[in-house]
Amino acid sequence: MKPTIKDIAAKTGFSIATVSRVLAEKRGSYSDKTRDRVLQVAKELGYRKNTLAMELVKKKTDVIAVIVNVTPTNFSNGIIDGIQERATALRQQVIILYAGNRNHVLQHQAIITALERSVSGILLMAIEPDEADLRLLTEAKTPFCFVSVNLADEQIKSVSSDNYQAAYQATEYLIAQGHRRIGLAGIDQYHTGSQRRSGYQAALKDNHIQGKAAWIQMGDYSYQAGQAAFKPYRQMAVTGVVAASDMTAAGLQKAAQINGLELPTALSVVSIDGTLICDIATPALTSITQNFTRIGIESVNCLVGENATQLVPVTLTERDSVMKHVE
Amino acid sequence: MKPTIKDIAAKTGFSIATVSRVLAEKRGSYSDKTRDRVLQVAKELGYRKNTLAMELVKKKTDVIAVIVNVTPTNFSNGIIDGIQERATALRQQVIILYAGNRNHVLQHQAIITALERSVSGILLMAIEPDEADLRLLTEAKTPFCFVSVNLADEQIKSVSSDNYQAAYQATEYLIAQGHRRIGLAGIDQYHTGSQRRSGYQAALKDNHIQGKAAWIQMGDYSYQAGQAAFKPYRQMAVTGVVAASDMTAAGLQKAAQINGLELPTALSVVSIDGTLICDIATPALTSITQNFTRIGIESVNCLVGENATQLVPVTLTERDSVMKHVE
DNA sequence: AAAGCTATTGTAAACGTTTACGTTAAGTGC
DNA sequence: GCACTTAACGTAAACGTTTACAATAGCTTT
Structure with a gap:
């Protein structure tokens, strides 16, 4: 079985709280000696943190979901590069969900998937939402932003070329x-x-x-x-x-x-x-x-609340x- | 706050166990009347399951991580289409992690990210692993398969063109x-x-x-x-x-x-x-x-243990x- | 020497599910 | 009417973390 902080706690004699604090680098709440010991044992055991458990208790994830419509053209790579660049700077991970091309079922499903994973934000790339999609998005409190599509609705955030x-x-x-x-x-x-x-x-x-x-x-x-x-x-x-x-x-x-x-x-x-x-x-x-790169960057800015250029x-x-x- | 099964349980009068069973469609362990009532309340409350919590307790995810090297050429879309197609058929979700181009730090980081999320499998696309990457992958028991790269090592699974x-x-x-x-x-x-x-x-x-x-x-x-x-x-x-x-x-x-x-x-x-x-x-x-599509399909087959064509x-x-x- | 502070650690609850096991009541066979 | 089965549901533990709160010990201050 994969080692957990319990195993580290058992082996070091500390409580799981202390181990957790060291691993999360909560400065000032452990001594240097403790840190060294915990880190050493963690390494020995090949410990790897369980992101799932962490996100569950923290009730937040550092994940941006990008739902992309597979438009039969080739613009998307540049935008994704931009998203990736800005997200990395903001210490966010990026996951990409494909939604087919104008496939309402897949599209809706992808939004649900993103919401169920409690991502920190959703980017919808080249997606044309239907009523149900918009309802889903607005009802959840997850921030979202349309990319490369401008819905011409002041209420709905989007970043695209003019x-x-x-x-x-x-x-x-x-x-x-x-x-x-x-x-x-x-x-x-x-x-x-x-x-x-x-x-x-x-x-x-x-x-x-x-x-x-x-x-x-x-x-x-x-x-x-x-x-x-x-x-x-x-x-x-x-x-x-x-x-x-x-x-x-x-x-x-x-x-x-x-x-x-x-x-x-x-x-x-x-x-x-x-x-x-x-x-x-x-x-x-x-x-x-x-x-395209700029569009990607601005769309991430838009998600995290920074004021972003909506028309590039x-x-x-x-x-x-x-x-x-x-x- | 987002409603949980506890809220549904409270409102219906059933226990969370029953609610969970209905929601997970564990047939034969609830009556039709119960099902209808639970589903109705779930809908009323706008319930949405928490995948994180589910995956934590089940200790498995239905997620395939694709780590892609951003090779300055354009082959990847076709492969990803194939992966997507086969994964969907197998009821797996696909998340894509970008690893830059021959960027050892990003690449290693992406593998760690995938492992920490306990994904069900890892596909490494156009990735050239270094020693540390391979150690990481083999030590974890998560299945992995190289895509569009053939390491010429019988031990390591890969799918690529000949x-x-x-x-x-x-x-x-x-x-x-x-x-x-x-x-x-x-x-x-x-x-x-x-x-x-x-x-x-x-x-x-x-x-x-x-x-x-x-x-x-x-x-x-x-x-x-x-x-x-x-x-x-x-x-x-x-x-x-x-x-x-x-x-x-x-x-x-x-x-x-x-x-x-x-x-x-x-x-x-x-x-x-x-x-x-x-x-x-x-x-x-x-x-x-x-x-390319075939490569994508076979790589997913390879992950799930079906015998796959390694040289397309x-x-x-x-x-x-x-x-x-x-x- | 009393009081207060700080650094370090522990205890235990919480996050939202699933599921093994136990319980109850109704049905079945004789 | 009894033993047995089964359908339906509940109880509670578990998953691996974080963190509020409490506790302790040592130090400082007066």
């Missing part, structure tokens, strides 16, 4: 390059997608461009969504496209190639994400670049997938 | 296409890298090709490693390269483009991984494709980054 601005800037950039028939590809019907659509539409409107419904090709941020959108755009003579993700942009590019065409001559594309994919693609993809700014990174358009 | 075969096949393929000056780029000095080097060298030898030391460009499987390797290969007039990862292959490709050259005319490349990166790249990258086979996927070479 989706409206991201799409607005991308669209304006294409307009500045002379494009007038501009698409938006790969967005979904949820919050993130809607916000990007609003930014896109606002940019069109501000520049007196009458958009068409079909210029918006819905999807799930995936590579496949990009591939599917290419042909419609060609048929509509769209010349520039804002892609909802790097994956979607890459899909558009691939579809162009399959049709013997190339970016940016066949189509100018600016992608929203700015991951390594943009560099790997040929030609490299111009992007509205999200600061994005930046334009010019690469080679956009060309000037002349009528 | 690295030797992967590199051997990649090399043979290039030879079959007429290449004679063949490089290996991006591997590290650890187990995975060494095994791939052996496969590569064996293929050269079996085909009576005298390799040169400089044909092997070491790295860390990263994009940058690929970029750095391009120039040396050109100078050595190497015509075909086995890339240690998709990222490395993409780096080689990018470096070629920066020099105004293209794959496969400037260099034939076959990549080991076969992720979506291979499709996104232009031209698409021929690869030795790993079955790889397959060649021909795309557009290799051309025939004629002297």
Whole structure:
């Protein structure tokens, strides 16, 4: 059996209280001699503390649960790096729970799991909550924060890029390059997608461009969504496209190639994400670049009550997938 | 305060034992009427079980810890999907602990964390253990299994692709296409890298090709490693390269483009991984494709004692980054 | 020398469950 | 009507910690 503090107490002759105090480094409540003896015996026995028991009695854990929606794109790693970095600095552990992709059952289950483990905070990444999810979260007193999704509800904390601005800037950039028939590809019907659509539409409107419904090709941020959108755009003579993700942009590019065409001559594309994919693609993809690490860091700040930036700014990174358009 | 079974017991008039039995669905030890009443009150109070307390008394958890080394490449998602899939089927939860990249302190710490939580099993993904890590793992009686790393030690369980075969096949393929000056780029000095080097060298030898030391460009499987390797290969007039990862292959490709050259005319490349990166790249990258999902599934099987395939086979996927070479 | 303080340690309760064992009452077979 | 079984429930210990409170001894202060 695994040794416990009882074993150490028995072997040293001290009470379990003293052993516990030494092990927890409660300074000033034990002598140096006692400490040395206890630590020595602990080492001899190969003692390892039982986190479960500790957390049970302390009624708190140092664990942040990250529930992630497996969006078919690749942004999540950067965010998790940021979370990990900030959490480590705050002496918190990070556990990650996968919730499938838009899978309501798994998603709800993951929240329950996190709550049942009495984690210190819950981060919901790219998750679109339903009524039941929100009820569950608000009823528990566990702090939570949505990441990379902005629910547009003052009551509910979230950290994400400014989706409206991201799409607005991308669209304006294409307009500045002379494009007038501009698409938006790969967005979904949820919050993130809607916000990007609003930014896109606002940019069109501000520049007196009458958009068409079909210029918006819905999807799930995936590579496949990009591939599917290419042909419609060609048929509509769209010349520039804002892609909802790097994956979607890459899909558009691939579809162009399959049709013997190339970016940016066949189509100018600016992608929203700015991951390594943009560099790997040929030609490299111009992007509205999200600061994923920052989003991760801020989301942890948000959890622990520090005032965090809820809308992280994005930046334009010019690469080679956009060309000037002349009528 | 969060309601507990005591509260339910008080309100229903039953003892905590009965309440516990109902909640744990210990069939045959309570009447239907009792069950209904308990469940009703539990719902009223918003009861949620305390996993910590449960695990403490049961002395077992249904949690698999995955400790992942953040290798600067992108294979991990597929494996985690597989782990998740199999774990869910076995009613196990999955928590993921990040261990940095070749960071011995973090790595050791992560193992300790997992052990202190008395998880039911530990999966070590792309981790190279040191002496202390192995001692820790073997001394604890918690099952563990290395994933995507084969320690070449019968005693230590692991599930990975057949690295030797992967590199051997990649090399043979290039030879079959007429290449004679063949490089290996991006591997590290650890187990995975060494095994791939052996496969590569064996293929050269079996085909009576005298390799040169400089044909092997070491790295860390990263994009940058690929970029750095391009120039040396050109100078050595190497015509075909086995890339240690998709990222490395993409780096080689990018470096070629920066020099105004293209794959496969400037260099034939076959990549080991076969992720979506291979499709996104232009031209698409021929690869030795790993079955990541399968690796994930088998690693969980390995943990729970089912006899699992320890060496998962790889397959060649021909795309557009290799051309025939004629002297 | 009395009183007070401090450093060190011990006692025991508490955290929220599960479960071995005991008890009761009702049912069954004869 | 008796012995036996069984369904349903309760009692209490256990899991491995932390910590409030108490106790002791030695020291300081006056």
